[in-house]
Amino acid sequence: MKFNGKQKLVIAVTGLNAIDSPGPGVAVIRAIRECPDFDVRIIGLSYEALEPGIYMHDIVDKTYQIPYPSAGIEPLLDRIRDIHERENIDLVIPNFDAELFNFIKIGPQLRNLGIHSFLPDLEQFEARHKMELYEFGKKHGMLVPADRLIYHSSDLAKAAEELQYPLVVKGKYYDATIAYTSEQAQKAFNQLKSKWGLPIIVQEFINGIEINIAALGDGEGNTISVVPMRKLYITDKGKAWAGITIDDSSYTNLARKFIKATKWRGGCELEVMQTKDGKPYIMEVNPRFPAWIYLTAAAGQNQPASLVKMAMGEKVEPFTTYSVGKIFIRYSWDLITDVSEFQIISGTGEL
Amino acid sequence: MRLKKNIATSEAGFIFNPGTGDSYSSNPIGSEILSHLKEDIDRKELIDLICSKYDVDRIQFEKDIDDFISQLTDNNLLDD
Numbered sequence: 001m002k003f004n005g006k007q008k009l010v011i012a013v014t015g016l017n018a019i020d021s022p023g024p025g026v027a028v029i030r031a032i033r034e035c036p037d038f039d040v041r042i043i044g045l046s047y048e049a050l051e052p053g054i055y056m057h058d059i060v061d062k063t064y065q066i067p068y069p070s071a072g073i074e075p076l077l078d079r080i081r082d083i084h085e086r087e088n089i090d091l092v093i094p095n096f097d098a099e100l101f102n103f104i105k106i107g108p109q110l111r112n113l114g115i116h117s118f119l120p121d122l123e124q125f126e127a128r129h130k131m132e133l134y135e136f137g138k139k140h141g142m143l144v145p146a147d148r149l150i151y152h153s154s155d156l157a158k159a160a161e162e163l164q165y166p167l168v169v170k171g172k173y174y175d176a177t178i179a180y181t182s183e184q185a186q187k188a189f190n191q192l193k194s195k196w197g198l199p200i201i202v203q204e205f206i207n208g209i210e211i212n213i214a215a216l217g218d219g220e221g222n223t224i225s226v227v228p229m230r231k232l233y234i235t236d237k238g239k240a241w242a243g244i245t246i247d248d249s250s251y252t253n254l255a256r257k258f259i260k261a262t263k264w265r266g267g268c269e270l271e272v273m274q275t276k277d278g279k280p281y282i283m284e285v286n287p288r289f290p291a292w293i294y295l296t297a298a299a300g301q302n303q304p305a306s307l308v309k310m311a312m313g314e315k316v317e318p319f320t321t322y323s324v325g326k327i328f329i330r331y332s333w334d335l336i337t338d339v340s341e342f343q344i345i346s347g348t349g350e351l
Numbered sequence: 352m353r354l355k356k357n358i359a360t361s362e363a364g365f366i367f368n369p370g371t372g373d374s375y376s377s378n379p380i381g382s383e384i385l386s387h388l389k390e391d392i393d394r395k396e397l398i399d400l401i402c403s404k405y406d407v408d409r410i411q412f413e414k415d416i417d418d419f420i421s422q423l424t425d426n427n428l429l430d431d
Binding site: 209229230232243244245246247248324325 | 357359367369370371372
């Protein structure tokens with residue numbers, strides 16, 4: 001399939017929570033809309049009525065609420081089927097870690113309905129999971145900080161003895177805290193346990209420069225795009241509020257190595273810590289586009305648009321260059337809506 | 352000594368390291384020194400060049416240039 005700018009694609013996108021710790025959905029849509037090779041109708045898939053993307057009508061054409069990931073795959077499939085009957089969806093792009101398992105699981109059923117996706121398979125998805133990453137790194141010769149999975153707070157002391165303070169205490173899906181003492185580790189354990197459940201990951205602390213790498217794999221081991229970004233401003237949640245594209249082949253090679261080893265299919269983000277002696281440690285691999293993904297489009301490698309093309313069957317040649325020194329600076333904007341819109345999405349589950 | 356090839360500088364004194372994303376700014380004389388450092392130049396040549404152009408105390412300038420070069424080295428901006 002080759003796009004000529006005339007096809008209209010209906011693309012469903014999640015992750016519309018463009019808040020201080022934003023979901024990637026709005027940035028993904030922005031990049032897709034900028035691609036001149038196709039026209040799009042964007043269907044937002046939301047979980048909560050206050051996700052800002054729902055009310056950005058120049059970004060999202062229509063939004064439907066979908067069941068929380070904890071509801072399982074059947075309710076999700078039923079809801080997508082229902083939306084598909086009305087919207088005739090061509091492609092779905094999920095953007096949250098916690099929902100990906102379900103979307104990967106229902107991939108074959110979606111395909112039968114005529115809905116494309118471009119996601120890793122379950123094996124690839126699990127290999128990069130926080131809980132498996134250390135073993136993965138060991139197997140493929142990539143540096144990953146040592147970690148321990150903790151199911152009981154009483155195991156913290158043993159982990160601390162082995163890894164030494166400070167430690168990074170991480171939730172199963174999100175959130176991480178640096179703990180300098182056993183009291184701080186205990187507190188973080190309890191907070192993360194109540195928020196994300198068990199196990200908790202306790203990881204060796206690595207000091208250095210934070211680099212994030214957005215990459216796109218074709219599922220056959222080839223890297224279609226890779227753009228490294230240095231965080232210039234970091235929020236108290238550890239999120240990049242500003243960042244700049246940089247040129248260092250050690251990062252692009254690292255991402256290529258990861259994609260080759262996993263045969264990664266789709267977008268991903270490698271969170272890397274570069275130590276003072278120049279060693280790049282993979283801290284985490286997020287199995288979806290990051291919230292700063294629009295920077296890849298601004299730098300000349302539109303990863304979301306390339307994913308759309310590959311998902312729809314077009315062969316995409318790997319990008320070879322990008323603009324170095326492209327900066328993003330995130331900002332807040334008070335979007336004004338009205339209770340009339342809020343009550344529609346709240347009451348009917350669509351807007 | 353020489354500025355690394357990939358380091359970008361501007362006439363306004365802005366220095367950008369594309370490998371790390373770090374950026375710095377220098378004053379006009381720093382900017383002029385950087386322009387000389389784009390070609391391989393030794394310390395004495397550099398001091399002679401600046402001292403012949405400006406009315407500057409040579410001993411003071413030698414101290415200043417050593418300090419400046421040390422900052423460039425610390426920030427990994429010069430070729431090894």
